[in-house]
Amino acid sequence: xxxxxxxxxxxxxxxxxxxxxxxxxxxxxxxxxxxxxxxxxxxxxxxxxxxxxxxxxxxxxxxxxxxxxxxxxxxxxxxxxxxxxxxxxxxxxxxxxxxxxxxxxxxxxxxxxxxxxxxxxxxxxxxxxxxxxxxxxxxxxxxxxxxxxxxxxxxxxxxxxxxxxxxxxxxxxxxxxxxxxxxxxxxxxxxxxxxxxxxxxxxxxxxxxx
Amino acid sequence: xxxxxxxxxxxxxxxxxxxxxxxxxxxxxxxxxxxxxxxxxxxxxxxxxxxxxxxxxxxxxxxxxxxxxxxxxxxxxxxxxxxxxxxxxxxxxxxxxxxxxxxxxxxxxxxxxxxxxxxxxxxxxxxxxxxxxxxxxxxxxxxxxxxxxxxxxxxxxxxxxxxxxxxxxxxxxxxxxxxxxxxxxxxxxxxxxxxxxxxxxxxxxxxxxxxxxxxxxxxxxxxxxxxxxxxxxxxxxxxxxxxxxxxxxxxxxxxxxxxxxxxxxxxxxxxxxxxxxxxxxxxxxxxxxxxxxxxxx
Numbered sequence: 442x443x444x445x446x447x448x449x450x451x452x453x454x455x456x457x458x459x460x461x462x463x464x465x466x467x468x469x470x471x472x473x474x475x476x477x478x479x480x481x482x483x484x485x486x487x488x489x490x491x492x493x494x495x496x497x498x499x500x501x502x503x504x505x506x507x508x509x510x511x512x513x514x515x516x517x518x519x520x521x522x523x524x525x526x527x528x529x530x531x532x533x534x535x536x537x538x539x540x541x542x543x544x545x546x547x548x549x550x551x552x553x554x555x556x557x558x559x560x561x562x563x564x565x566x567x568x569x570x571x572x573x574x575x576x577x578x579x580x581x582x583x584x585x586x587x588x589x590x591x592x593x594x595x596x597x598x599x600x601x602x603x604x605x606x607x608x609x610x611x612x613x614x615x616x617x618x619x620x621x622x623x624x625x626x627x628x629x630x631x632x633x634x635x636x637x638x639x640x641x642x643x644x645x646x647x648x649x650x651x
Numbered sequence: 652x653x654x655x656x657x658x659x660x661x662x663x664x665x666x667x668x669x670x671x672x673x674x675x676x677x678x679x680x681x682x683x684x685x686x687x688x689x690x691x692x693x694x695x696x697x698x699x700x701x702x703x704x705x706x707x708x709x710x711x712x713x714x715x716x717x718x719x720x721x722x723x724x725x726x727x728x729x730x731x732x733x734x735x736x737x738x739x740x741x742x743x744x745x746x747x748x749x750x751x752x753x754x755x756x757x758x759x760x761x762x763x764x765x766x767x768x769x770x771x772x773x774x775x776x777x778x779x780x781x782x783x784x785x786x787x788x789x790x791x792x793x794x795x796x797x798x799x800x801x802x803x804x805x806x807x808x809x810x811x812x813x814x815x816x817x818x819x820x821x822x823x824x825x826x827x828x829x830x831x832x833x834x835x836x837x838x839x840x841x842x843x844x845x846x847x848x849x850x851x852x853x854x855x856x857x858x859x860x861x862x863x864x865x866x867x868x869x870x871x872x873x874x875x876x877x878x879x880x881x882x883x884x885x886x887x888x889x890x891x892x893x894x895x896x897x898x899x900x901x902x903x904x905x906x907x908x909x910x911x912x913x914x915x916x917x918x919x920x921x922x923x924x925x926x927x928x929x930x931x932x933x934x935x936x937x938x939x940x941x942x943x944x945x946x947x948x
Contacts, residue, residue, distance in 0.1 A: 477713065525741055531711070533739050536731060542701040543736060546676075546693075546708020553674075553690055554712060573732075576698035580705075584693070 448520065451489025454596040454623070454647045455563065459496045461629040462561065462592075471501045474529050478558045481547055483532045485540020486565040486594065487521040494518050494527075502529030538571025540564060541591060545581045548589040559588045561633075566607055567598030575610070581640040582615035589640045590633065591616075594623060596647040611642035623647045655806040656749050658788040660684040663717055666796050667691060672715040673796055678702040680720045681749070699724045703732035710742035715796060722748035722764035722805070730770055738774050743799040745792070751807035751837075752887050752912050753927045760919065765912035768861065769891045771803050778802045779862035781836035781886065786814035787859050794818060807886065809837040809924065815857055820865035823872065827853040829946050830880030831872045835861055835892075838884045838933070845938035851946050853882075861885075861892060866899040879905035882945050884938065888912050908945040910938065 462482060469479040484493050491511075498505040503517075511518035517526035521535025531547075534540055544562035551558045564574065581589055593607050603610065608618040617637045621628040623645030632643045653661075660681070667673045667689060674691040678701075682694040691714065695701045699720060706716035718725065725748045726733070737744050752765040771777045778800060780791045788806065795802040815822045821833065824843070829852045834842040839857050846853055854872050858865070873879050881896050889911030896907050913931050920926065928934040932941060 523739075533735065536735055538700070539704055539732065539736055542704025542732075543708040543711070543740075545701070546705035547712055548708070549690075549693060549705070550709045550712020550714055553709075553714065573698075573700040573704065576695070576701040577704070580695045580698060580701060583696070 448489035448491070450596065451486065451565070452492040454565075454594050455486070455489070456492035456495070457624050457626060458563065458592055458594065458629055458645050459492050461626050462633065463496050463500050465630050466633045467561065468558070469529075471529065474502065477554060478556050480559045480561065481531045481551075483534075483540045483544045483547065483560065483562040484522060484530070485532075485534055485544070485562050486537070486568050487534030488565075490518075490520070490522045493522060497527070497529050503527060537565075537568040538573040541574045542577040544589060544591070545577050545584075545586055548581075548586045549584065551588055552586070559590065561590045561592065563592045563594060565598055566593055566595040566603065567600070569593065569603070569607065569610070570599055578611055578616065579614050586640050587638050590637075591640070591642045592633070593642060593644045594647060595644050597649055606644075608642060608644045611640075615639060617641045618644065620644045620646065652810075653785045654808065655782060655785045655788050655810065656681075658785040659719075659747055659792060659804070659806060662789045662792045666793065670715070670796065672713070674709050674714045674716045676702050676706045676709065676716050676718050678720050678724065680724070700729045700732050703729040704736050706744050707732070707736035707740055707742055710737070710744055711740065715743070715745070715799070717745045717747060717796070719747045721762060722750040722767050723762060726764060726767040726770055726803075734774055737801060738776065743801050745795045745802045745804065747792075747804045747806065749806050751805060751809070753924055754808045756924060756927050757921050759921060760917060765888045767805065768803075768885075768887045772862065772891060776801050777862055778860065779805070780817075780860050781805045782817070782859045783811040783836040783839050783857070784814035785810060787817045791817050791859065805836070807837050809886075811837060811840040815859065817859045820860075821856040821858050821868035821872070823854065824857050825853075825855040826875070827851070827855075828877045829853050830876055830878045830882065831856060831869070832882045832884060832942070833858060833869065833892075833896075835883075835885045838886050841933070841935045841938055842884050844935045845942050848935065848939045849942045849946075851942050853942070853946060864892065864895040864899070866895065869896065869899050873900060873903075873905070879903050880908075880946060881905065882908040882910065882941065884933075885909075885911040886933070889914060906945075908941060910941055
């Protein structure tokens with residue numbers, strides 16, 4: 442695949458989870474985007490943000506009219522999202538392996554503040570190659586960061602795969618885990634609203650479509 | 652004498668008890684110096700990239716994180732996290748290092764970080780403090796903890812014999828007419844000895860804060876001399892501040908001599924910090940030689 446094709450595939454892989462998150466799970470709206478008690482969604486896998494922008498537009502965080510002009514000189518929408526430019530984007534991302542550690546800190550910060558807000562972070566199976574993720578997976582469990590949910594979009598992008606499955610990598614560190622079909626909206630909703638008293642990883646499988 | 656590290660720990664522990672915004676993030680090093688029962692003290696294990704990412708998240712959640720480790724593990728290993736998770740997210744944090752360029756060279760190159768200030772210099776918006784005395788650490792740190800900006804505080808085992816006021820730009824320690832020597836942090840004492848040993852009639856400025864660079868202070872000092880000759884003595888990579896001296900004096904012909912940890916080769920020797928100072932001509936003898944050759948005539 443070319444770079445553009447990879448970004449399109451990344452966007453196509455995340456669109457269902459993103460939609461269910463913003464439509465039914467996250468406690469955040471354009472009006473509450475700065476509320477300290479909001480749920481926070483961190484798109485760690487910043488590649489292919491077209492799906493993210495589309496969902497943000499549909500939910501009113503950004504104006505739909507700016508979508509067509511994306512990546513232009515004057516557009517706030519680039520190939521990787523910038524939290525300073527995009528209303529509703531919690532982090533700037535694009536370099537892999539940053540979102541999960543940031544999410545651990547964000548969730549701890551919410552806990553310190555006594556906030557009822559939760560932190561959700563989306564990573565890719567290829568992104569898990571970055572060692573920083575595994576540091577964060579371990580420390581989140583040790584620190585019992587129960588208000589953290591990591592969603593792994595498993596579209597088989599990892600160069601060498603994950604023998605034994607991705608969920609096992611989280612489970613062995615003490616995370617609660619679930620494995621679902623990432624295209625099944627009902628399954629996504631059920632998984633993302635399941636109770637958990639420790640950090641929680643939801644592996645959303647996306648079958649290759651090419 | 653209290654060390655800079657002790658002054659740092661005592662200040663943070665005083666402030667964390669008083670200010671609910673302050674958090675500390677460590678990667679094992681020094682972690683037991685901070686109150687473990689405080690939920691705002693977070694040790695992530697030996698995970699430096701995560702340390703910075705966690706600090707970013709804490710800042711995003713409204714806290715004022717103090718991030719601390721040995722210099723190469725604080726600055727070099729998680730450099731991209733500093734660039735993106737702190738700078739690009741446009742959040743603030745206070746980074747505090749120990750180890751300096753080669754405080755303990757017996758540990759070898761892995762524990763040396765002469766390029767740390769140069770790395771921060773590639774990133775916009777960072778304030779960089781290089782105190783030369785433990786008594787300078789507390790006021791610099793107290794101010795940093797009150798602010799919301801991005802601050803790097805570089806601590807060292809090496810110190811001058813006396814502290815100077817901090818936070819008001821460069822301090823004029825001595826007046827002369829032949830040129831200006833700018834001494835950064837712990838370099839001041841040996842610069843003064845070198846200048847004395849050469850009977851050099853130069854102005855000596857002292858800097859505990861190098862970013863922002865006190866361009867006005869340097870310009871005024873140069874205007875009061877007969878020659879626009881500036882020697883910069885920094886305890887880290889040579890030439891780190893040369894571009895700012897050039898910018899400051901761009902309207903007048905001038906000469907610069909940059910002195911610091913040499914760039915030309917990796918020094919693989921162990922030994923003591925004094926051995927390394929001598930190898931880099933950062934001891935009194937080497938600095939005296941530089942003063943003599945640069946301010947000749």
